[in-house]
Amino acid sequence: MVIKVIGMGCENCDKLYENVMEAVKETGSDAVVEKVGDLMEIVKLGVMAAPSLMIDGKLVIAGRTAKTSEIVRLLKK
Known part of the structure; x- marks a missing residue:
């Protein structure tokens, strides 16, 4: 599974990234998380x-x- 958090580095983008990382940790997923800011x-x-x-x-x-x-x-879907 590849997860992309998309945003140019604003506060909300950073918060979404943090929430994604926490969700991946909670589910024990082996997902690859990428932050796309370009x-x-x-x-x-x-x-x-x-x-x-x-x-x-x-x-x-x-x-x-x-x-x-x-x-x-x-992530559980």
């Missing part, structure tokens, strides 16, 4: 709102900071 890469991914979250290439959260519990549910 504007050109964000455009290539087709993301228009930050912070956003992609799991295996699918945009699952856009324009908000998800709580750890919500991310845990997404």
Whole structure:
């Protein structure tokens, strides 16, 4: 599983990254977590709102900071 936290480094983007890392830890997942902050890469991914979250290439959260519990549910799907 590849998880991408997308955003240019704002406070909300950093919080989403922290929540993702906590969710990965809680679930015991062996997911690879990437932080995407390069504007050109964000455009290539087709993301228009930050912070956003992609799991295996699918945009699952856009324009908000998800709580750890919500991310845990997404990882368990």
